[in-house]
Amino acid sequence: MSYVRRSPRMNGSQASSLVRNAPRYLIDGLAREEDREPQFAPQPPIDWTPMFGRDAPLVVEVGTGAGETLTAAAAARPEVNFVGFEVFERALGSAMILLENAGLHNVRLLHGDALSGLEFLFAPRSISEVWTFFPDPWPKSRHAKRRLVSAEFAALVASRLVDGGVWRLATDWDGYVEHILEVLTPINEFELVDTERFGLRPLTKFEGRGVAAGRTIHDFCYRVVDAHA
Numbered sequence: 200m201s202y203v204r205r206s207p208r209m210n211g212s213q214a215s216s217l218v219r220n221a222p223r224y225l226i227d228g229l230a231r232e233e234d235r236e237p238q239f240a241p242q243p244p245i246d247w248t249p250m251f252g253r254d255a256p257l258v259v260e261v262g263t264g265a266g267e268t269l270t271a272a273a274a275a276r277p278e279v280n281f282v283g284f285e286v287f288e289r290a291l292g293s294a295m296i297l298l299e300n301a302g303l304h305n306v307r308l309l310h311g312d313a314l315s316g317l318e319f320l321f322a323p324r325s326i327s328e329v330w331t332f333f334p335d336p337w338p339k340s341r342h343a344k345r346r347l348v349s350a351e352f353a354a355l356v357a358s359r360l361v362d363g364g365v366w367r368l369a370t371d372w373d374g375y376v377e378h379i380l381e382v383l384t385p386i387n388e389f390e391l392v393d394t395e396r397f398g399l400r401p402l403t404k405f406e407g408r409g410v411a412a413g414r415t416i417h418d419f420c421y422r423v424v425d426a427h428a
């Protein structure tokens with residue numbers, strides 16, 4: 200049985216998109232932690248070459264949301280294989296409408312938590328780029344431990360990136376800028392190589408709301424160095 204089922208807050212077009220598009224875009228049949236649904240259970244990593252029908256550089260987006268970035272990037276870079284992680288089914292439904300309308304074949308989606316997913320579904324040194332654009336900010340200090348960017352997550356990203364691979368991030372929260380710098384600056388495996396806006400990143404609805412609220416957008420590109428020495 201498919202893991203994806205209609206959730207109460209899903210609208211009709213998201214639900215019908217899931218039914219129509221899941222066989223094409225959504226990777227099914229993965230082992231999950233039974234009592235912690237979004238989490239993937241230990242299992243052998245996915246062999247991405249047969250999954251895409253070709254060997255190509257792999258870019259993994261964490262927190263795909265409505266799929267605007269993944270769709271724009273995959274259309275602009277047909278020679279790259281893209282994988283998106285997202286915990287919300289309704290967002291996956293929306294993302295698959297964009298992918299379907301763009302007729303893309305170089306994208307697959309994973310429904311679930313990216314922390315356990317990166318650990319269990321990707322072999323070490325297998326990913327060219329990891330993208331984390333506008334992670335949920337969790338601005339209250341008592342919620343800070345829920346932030347996706349953490350020393351544990353950073354170590355995992357470093358281990359999954361190929362030599363010279365990069366982790367791109369963007370945020371519209373000043374507190375998250377500080378958080379990213381606090382977490383990543385002490386990690387010798389990462390070198391901050393760029394803070395210009397990433398050219399493949401379109402203006403998503405989420406970013407637009409930040410801009411409309413007067414917030415400044417910050418981009419980061421960290422390259423993994425000496426990670427596998």
Ligand SMILES: C[S@@+](CC[C@H](N)C(=O)[O-])C[C@H]1O[C@@H](n2cnc3c(N)ncnc32)[C@H](O)[C@@H]1O
Nearest residue numbers: 262263264284285286312313332333335403405
């Ligand atoms: C603020 S939204 C940004 C969405 C998109 N990246 C954009 O720029 O519009 C953050 C997204 O990350 C997803 N997310 C949060 N934690 C996650 C996790 N551990 N694994 C996968 N997705 C996650 C949320 O469900 C949400 O869709």
